[in-house]
Amino acid sequence: MAAVAIAAAVEGRPGQSAATAVPKAEAKKLSFYYGAFRALSELDLVVHEHRVTALIGPSGCGKSTFLRCFNRMHDLYPGNRYEGEIRLYPDDTNLLAPGVDPIEVRMRLSMVFQKPNPFPKSIYENVAYGLRVRGERSGRSLEDKVEAALRGAALWDEVKDRLRELAFNLSGGQQQRLCIARALATDPEILLFDEPTSALDPIATASIEELIADLKQKVTILIVTHNMQQAARVSDYTAYMYLGKLIEFGRTDELFIKPKHKQTEDYITGRFG
Amino acid sequence: MGVTEHISKQFEADLDTTRTRVLQMGGLVEAQILAAANAYATGDAALIAQVIENDARVNGYEVAIDGACNHIVVKRQPAASDLRLIMAISKIVTDLERIGDEAEKIARMAKLIHERGAHHAQRFPSVRHAAQIAVKMLRQALDAFARLDIASAAEVLKEDSAIDDEFRSVLRQLITYMMEDPRTISAGLEIVWVAKAVERIGDHAKNIAEQVIYIVRGTDVRHTSFADVEREIAKE
Numbered sequence: 001m002a003a004v005a006i007a008a009a010v011e012g013r014p015g016q017s018a019a020t021a022v023p024k025a026e027a028k029k030l031s032f033y034y035g036a037f038r039a040l041s042e043l044d045l046v047v048h049e050h051r052v053t054a055l056i057g058p059s060g061c062g063k064s065t066f067l068r069c070f071n072r073m074h075d076l077y078p079g080n081r082y083e084g085e086i087r088l089y090p091d092d093t094n095l096l097a098p099g100v101d102p103i104e105v106r107m108r109l110s111m112v113f114q115k116p117n118p119f120p121k122s123i124y125e126n127v128a129y130g131l132r133v134r135g136e137r138s139g140r141s142l143e144d145k146v147e148a149a150l151r152g153a154a155l156w157d158e159v160k161d162r163l164r165e166l167a168f169n170l171s172g173g174q175q176q177r178l179c180i181a182r183a184l185a186t187d188p189e190i191l192l193f194d195e196p197t198s199a200l201d202p203i204a205t206a207s208i209e210e211l212i213a214d215l216k217q218k219v220t221i222l223i224v225t226h227n228m229q230q231a232a233r234v235s236d237y238t239a240y241m242y243l244g245k246l247i248e249f250g251r252t253d254e255l256f257i258k259p260k261h262k263q264t265e266d267y268i269t270g271r272f273g
Numbered sequence: 274m275g276v277t278e279h280i281s282k283q284f285e286a287d288l289d290t291t292r293t294r295v296l297q298m299g300g301l302v303e304a305q306i307l308a309a310a311n312a313y314a315t316g317d318a319a320l321i322a323q324v325i326e327n328d329a330r331v332n333g334y335e336v337a338i339d340g341a342c343n344h345i346v347v348k349r350q351p352a353a354s355d356l357r358l359i360m361a362i363s364k365i366v367t368d369l370e371r372i373g374d375e376a377e378k379i380a381r382m383a384k385l386i387h388e389r390g391a392h393h394a395q396r397f398p399s400v401r402h403a404a405q406i407a408v409k410m411l412r413q414a415l416d417a418f419a420r421l422d423i424a425s426a427a428e429v430l431k432e433d434s435a436i437d438d439e440f441r442s443v444l445r446q447l448i449t450y451m452m453e454d455p456r457t458i459s460a461g462l463e464i465v466w467v468a469k470a471v472e473r474i475g476d477h478a479k480n481i482a483e484q485v486i487y488i489v490r491g492t493d494v495r496h497t498s499f500a501d502v503e504r505e506i507a508k509e
Contacts (some may be wrong), residue, residue, distance in 0.1 A: 045367045089332065093368075228350075229350050232352070256353065256356075257353065257356060257357065257491060258353065258357075258491030259353050264353075265353045265354060266277055266351040268353050269276040269279065269351065269352055269353050269354060269355045270279050270280050270281060270284065270349075271278060271279050271280065272277060272278075272280050
């Protein structure tokens with residue numbers, strides 16, 4: 001429509017980068033079973049590089065299950081089964097292929113959980129952990145990487161003088177940023193966030209959201225959130241899921257102003273269908 | 274759209290109340306135009322005073338409804354059709370308030386015109402006719418808003434050109450009138466103001482109809498051709 005063209009000619013939409021998005025990962029006909037129960041049904045979804053993609057939907061819709069497929073967390077329990085593929089680009093690896101080592105996958109796709117879960121170790125050791133698992137020895141290079149990860153998580157200035165202290169001494173918001181630093185240390189390509197701020201107060205939440213906006217310059221982000229305003233604030237794309245199916249996927253501003261499906265509309269406006 | 278109710282009954286009630294107040298404000302504004310048009314034709318001093326006095330009520334509605342919109346935004350963070358409804362209501366009340374101002378302007382002009390002699394207004398009954406078209410447009414726009422009827426909203430957009438034609442025709446007649454006898458110039462200019470006010474009312478009614486299409490479709494049809502609007506309406 002002409003009005004849209006006029007508005008576009010005046011200025012871009014807030015928060016949207018003009019550059020075209022490149023696929024970083026892609027779920028293709030992905031289904032997932034907890035034993036006999038099918039929790040995800042033939043999902044197709046493209047995750048764009050250097051963009052934030054939010055997964056929203058009511059409890060039990062499968063959004064966390066879907067997120068966990070990306071770093072093969074379901075492998076930890078017997079009876080779980082994947083069908084379909086998750087392709088990681090540019091190398092076009094199928095993350096779910098039997099020959100792919102889940103530990104390697106988790107280096108490339110790191111997860112941050114709902115409640116901050118630092119290890120009962122020092123701040124420094126928490127961040128160094130993944131690097132040590134990968135076989136890196138103590139030394140200059142390890143120290144540099146820990147510092148870079150802490151800086152990346154906007155925590156360095158607050159902890160640089162107390163790196164040997166126990167991580168539990170940090171505040172909730174700091175602990176969550178420490179977990180982000182730990183996730184960043186292995187230099188992952190995708191960060192997976194599973195409701196990263198639901199245990200935090202509004203100020204700590206704002207700092208994590210701010211951090212997410214910064215991090216997408218470096219990594220690709222997939223975030224599960226129950227807070228729709230958070231999805232609207234932080235993400236570039238939003239996927240609405242219901243009963244294990246992807247109902248609607250689109251640019252966040254479009255999905256929240258003009259959703260295409262009635263189910264999406266009912267959910268984001270707080271109606272019950 | 275709007276078939277299923279919000280889980281929050283309070284939210285549902287707040288939206289309903291706000292919608293109803295917009296329609297009440299619309300009803301008041303409609304009455305103001307009709308009264309102003311009658312005042313133009315008759316010069317009835319009591320009617321003129323009433324229109325001027327009632328404008329404060331129109332303004333009160335605008336402030337109250339805008340306040341209610343702010344309240345809903347801060348409490349509910351509305352999305353999708355709810356968001357579009359609230360944004361549209363906030364714009365619609367601005368248009369209604371401006372219509373109220375135009376009605377008041379007509380009433381004030383009616384007083385001046387009739388002080389110069391009743392025959393001036395009687396020479397130009399088409400101004401009153403145009404005012405009636407404007408009221409009809411406004412009524413239809415509000416009706417489209419109440420029923421979220423985009424076909425009805427589209428008719429309002431079409432109607433606007435009828436008022437514009439009427440305005441140009443009145444202008445031509447007035448020019449002839451004033452050229453024939455320069456003593457009529459003062460009254461003639463005042464009648465131009467009245468005709469212009471009526472023409473503006475038509476524009477505001479059109480804006481309201483455009484907002485109805487935005488609420489229902491999420492498509493911004495402002496500053497587009499009528500053909501584009503028709504194409505949008507025809508979708509689905």
